[in-house]
Amino acid sequence: MSSDENDGNVSKPTKRPLEGLALTKNKRRKAASPDPLIAVGKHFARTMEAVTLPQVVLMEAVKLRVRLNEDPDCVLDSDETRLYNAFQHLIAYQPSIGEDLFKAYEVSGKRLAAVQEEIGVTLQMGGSRARSDDMRGIKIQIVEWIKTNPNIALNPPLLPKQKTGRGFDHPRTGFLLCPAHLNWDDPTVQEGLKSGEIDAYEHIPIFMYEDFKYYSKEPWKGLFKSHLLVKAYKHVFTTPSSAEEGFGKDRATRPGNAQLRGMTAVTPASLAYIAMLVRFSLSNQQTFNRNDMVTHTEKFYTNLIDHLGEPDEAEEVESLMLWWNTRVFPAHTKRAGASSGTNTVLAAIKEARAALKAVTNADPNGQISEGGAGVANATTQQPDGGSAPQSTQSTALPHVTTA
Incomplete structure (x- = not known):
């Protein structure tokens, strides 16, 4: 993982810089400051919407905003809800995007389309960079993370920088990608997954469950609590070294992506993003393609987002977010608990x-009579754990x- 320190990072988004190259005193060209929307695009892909092009999100969201203004009671389907929620989070994070879009909307449809394209392309550029950096880092590190014994190499061995040999061709990655409700130890299951007769990518893989255990009568139990997900999440959002440490421990001296973006809590979309990257890293798929018809990457991601947004799952999701925040952002979680x-x-x-x-x-004179209002028998803790009475005459x- 590379942090985004050179992408115009600030905790609070800023206005976009003027176009063109700056000049030195000697009138030599020097690179202009990175467009802050590149950094916003990275954060958008990681925490808001990872598989739909930003241009499409902006286009659909403006249409939905107009529709909702005309009919506040209209019902959105799951895809519309996901895109509209992503847009709402985006303009809350970077208000100037919403301002630019709705100003353009008031001018003309042509102007709106131009602004959507300009902003969308820049956001897409940032998102592509983020995904490339994150996938590269996780692909390498996951070879160590999936060992059953950290001191014993995988058998057969896997090369950190290569995808060859992963997926259902390897006993360890095959087990982790196996649908949670199936038994990887069953030779028939293994053959079906390798041949494609069993469509593994329609189901939740076992790597997403805590301790890689699935309970058929409690299918929610342990879901999203895998140590693989925690390590990958920390690798991307805090620092690579924090992925190797215990709770609240981090040897890194440079800020991670979450700190650079002012992020202090886990989001459902960021969980789905990390799950998508871990799934890709375990597979033998050479290149990432959101529209891949074999691994159904986009469908996998959107299914997770939809599930985490289900009203019936609200209580479980709230508990899940607390579980995650205590592991990724413990300082902020404790502070929030203490304040309330x-x-x-x-x-x-x-x-x-x-x-x-x-x-x-x-009492205007400040005289408080002995045994009057405010006088109480306080106790003080003794070294042996007992308590001794305090005099109440002087307090x-x-x-x-x-x-």
């Missing part, structure tokens, strides 16, 4: 100060209980 908690030391201090202020305001602090 009431049973904390900081909350107790705040409560105590509020009570003291209320008592003081009740007006109310009773404070700490977790």
